[in-house]
Amino acid sequence: MKLIMAIIKPFKLDDVREALTPLGVQGLTVSEVKGFGRQKGQTEIYRGAEYHVSFLPKIKIEVVVPDDLTDQVMEAISKAAHTGKIGDGKIFVLDIERAMRIRTGEVDTEAL
């Protein structure tokens, strides 16, 4: 099992969700996060007071999938979240040791 963690632009969330459903992804977790990469930040001006805001709002998606789905899911996310402009985000993949569905007690891939 792999944990696929993707940081994307907020307005791309629906596209990503639609791209993942046909692959058989049964659920995912979404958080509103802030951060910066090469996009750096933005400048806000309030009555002449300028503030450089280095952390921009992003969406973090976490989804755990069986090993054989990893490549397809990565590709689907990167296609759906792509704009070609700086700040599109990143995808990370981590190993997952165990999983359990609380309601039924099913474990590992059964629980996904």
Next chain:
Amino acid sequence: MKRPRLYWGLSALLFALLLALPALADDAAAPAAAAAAAAGPPKIDSGDTAWMLSSTALVLLMTIPGLALFYAGMVRKKNVLATMMQSFAICCIVTLVWTVAGYSIAFTTGNEYMGDFSRILLNGIAGHIEKGNDTQAFVLASGIKDVADMSTTIPETVYMMFQMTFAIITPALIAGAFADRMKFSAMCIFMTLWSLLVYSPIAHWVWAPSGWANQMGVLDFAGGTVVHINAGVAGLMCALVLGKRVGYGSDNMAPYNLSLAVIGASLLWVGWFGFNAGSATAANGRAGMAMTVTQIATAAASLGWMFAEWIAKGKPSVLGAISGAVAGLVAITPASGFVLPGGSIIIGLAAGVICFWTATYMKHIFGYDDSLDCFGVHGIGGIVGALLTGVFSYGPLSATDATPDGSPGGLAQLKLQAIGVCSTVVYSGVMTLILLMVTKALVGLRVGEDEEREGLDIVLHGEQIF
């Protein structure tokens, strides 16, 4: 095609008849009214009284929730409740101060500089009440032989309440200058003293018939000097004496929620119709003109600030548009009731562009931290409006039987306006400085540095917005 035309013709005829009826009645009543006026104090007019009751409610709406939201939306998240609390607490404090002595000092005969103590605790305000009604309307006596009394057509309670809402908003405006850092205890003491010793006397100078500025002919319809220059200069003094916020110039002090500020500014705009049109103390043509120029100047000022910012900074900001609107409302305040729509456009545009410069550039050039631009918007906007009132004033609007020419604009009037502005700036500035020193000696003015970093909501009030 024929029927609608007939219909319109008939309704026009009916409308004209309806208009003519009261006019005919007026003709018959006019000599009678003149005779009654000569015989005794003016009668209460229920239409005027209804409008003044409504105006009073509108002006209170400007402070709570209008100003509370406007200011709270511009501070940081940790100070939102404390900022709202300032407006709310000032509303309550000044209500009692005004009841105990403020009204008496401002609006009784007294001398040129302040009223007397005949209305302490509103003593005697029920003097004319019989069978649930005031038997005569309120008259502000000049107490001076050659100076005419000022008659109204409303009960004194309504006049007192209307003026109370002005006394409430003025100190509440000052809070914008010391946002994020003043002790609540210090604010309560300072505002009590300031209301009594600064607001009430200046209101007396300008609005009581015995006041020196009023006798001299300084024009201030709804409070350019009394309210806005007064609050603006007091705010500047507070900003200078308290010093900058911790982290000013380095920390991010971006507003927590500008949508609150937009709602607040919009409520201020609506409430301002009570402020300006209500200052006619009657439901008449002058009130209508005051309302008209208020709307026009506010729109012009908002656009003035917006375009100036668009050109200078590249984007027309929402904060700029609402700040410009407030600057326009401030500037038209002394002028409403004296100027016509043409003048109001110029007053609005001037206020929008000039206040954009003072709030955006001048503040940073001089380096004082007038956090929410109390001086930059209210002080400067008030001065622009007070001076331009002397330029654009249209005589017939302020004409009376005693002064058939009214107060037309011109060089002589401009000079009077400048005297009014300078006296307010000096008195408000010096007295505010003294009262700040007194307050500092009593309880200290600022919260500690750590407390300021933590935020006033939790430190002063033990609460958070969520």
